[in-house]
Amino acid sequence: MAEPDTPLHSTAPAPLAVTRRLSLLLARADKEILARAAPGLAELDLTGRQYHALAVLADDKPGSQLELATALGVLPAIVVTLVDDLETRGLLERQRDPRDRRRQNITLTQSGHQLLQQADALAATVEAEVFAGIDEAAQQQLRQTLIDAFANRPRH
């Protein structure tokens, strides 16, 4: 229902910069979700990247730190300190691959899995908050389109 002061045939508002550009829209979505999740993650002593790493380690079981680096989209040198920290906190364990001693096999410990579960619960809450006004079908479609475009594609 129109506000009393709103003309019936108002001119359409000029589109915002961000709505005209899908790239910026995606950038904003990412930033917004991270900003909302960051305080909760901080209570778990996790950065967004550390959460990402735990998720990849739990589900994708990369066979080396290099694979983990690729999955996260960061340099191998970064992964070393990232994994160092999580290992010190007892969230994962490193073990040299006996068949190729250059590789580190990384497995989440029980507390690693537990912490991931907490982080997932938090992420789910944030997602529910952000997509509160969006109907279920649109949310499902959003997920599927992103999977089709990004998740099944080899990284370059």
Place this chain on the structure above:
Amino acid sequence: MAEPDTPLHSTAPAPLAVTRRLSLLLARADKEILARAAPGLAELDLTGRQYHALAVLADDKPGSQLELATALGVLPAIVVTLVDDLETRGLLERQRDPRDRRRQNITLTQSGHQLLQQADALAATVEAEVFAGIDEAAQQQLRQTLIDAFANRPRH
């Protein structure tokens, strides 16, 4: 068509970490697009953020640097050097607002608009590349869902 070695009733593959979590999916989408656009933007001497700033300045015409900072999601102190650089390159002009001399009115110059146009063309190319396999309706739906969830929402 199935590969010869693929069993007809193979067990469904465990979902990748990123496909189970919408937040990570969005993070990956953002990262992927930025990674693909970065080299082209670098040829225009632009970072992703500078491109974002040009787009906001052109379309949203923020009335102060603080508004620009909010739109970009960065701290006011960051905007100073950001705008400094673009001003030095003749892409925009600062002018004190005569009605409130604390505020800086920022307007894109002609070359600022031209550079933005080039960056937009590049972004469009990258988007077309990334969403090549996605049908037009799904792309449109993706855009609309993101607008509904993020663009019409006051920043917090």
Place this chain on the structure above:
DNA sequence: TATTGTTATACTCTATAACTATA
């Protein structure tokens, strides 16, 4: 007294290259 913009600075993060060990 509050707000906008600015500067300085300490801090964190990142990228690069060199190195060890394994293959």
Place this chain on the structure above:
DNA sequence: TATAGTTATAGAGTATAACAATA
């Protein structure tokens, strides 16, 4: 000779606080 992991370090980017100008 190539690859996985590691380390050191220089450079880039960020956050924080203090300040000037204006309201």
